[in-house]
Amino acid sequence: MRALWAYMYQWATVERLWLLDALAALGPGLLVLMADEHGAQARVPASVRITEVKGSNDPGRRIPGFLREVAGSPNRVLTMVHSVDEPADVVRELAICCPTRVGRPAAARRCL
Numbered sequence: 001m002r003a004l005w006a007y008m009y010q011w012a013t014v015e016r017l018w019l020l021d022a023l024a025a026l027g028p029g030l031l032v033l034m035a036d037e038h039g040a041q042a043r044v045p046a047s048v049r050i051t052e053v054k055g056s057n058d059p060g061r062r063i064p065g066f067l068r069e070v071a072g073s074p075n076r077v078l079t080m081v082h083s084v085d086e087p088a089d090v091v092r093e094l095a096i097c098c099p100t101r102v103g104r105p106a107a108a109r110r111c112l
Helices: 014-024 046-054 087-097 108-111
Strands: none
Touching: 046 087
């Protein structure tokens, strides 16, 4: 968790860090990798498109049908859904989540 959020943690209070550590320790997460059917022909990268449909982290600003609303995210901290916002973050986060698999052929398929 800390590796995924390293950049944002520089502004977090100690209490926020403790809360996020406690949430991460509650149980396992689920890593879902999806193939982009549009591939290189897409005008907008897949990471940007998924960011558009995940919805706001603020429950008061969520739109029905967006991922965080469907998942029942209760607040701004426990959002239930994380996705990368930029294409470069795909590589960085895959290396964090699957450190022994990155760089090998078909890394995404064998990560799970």
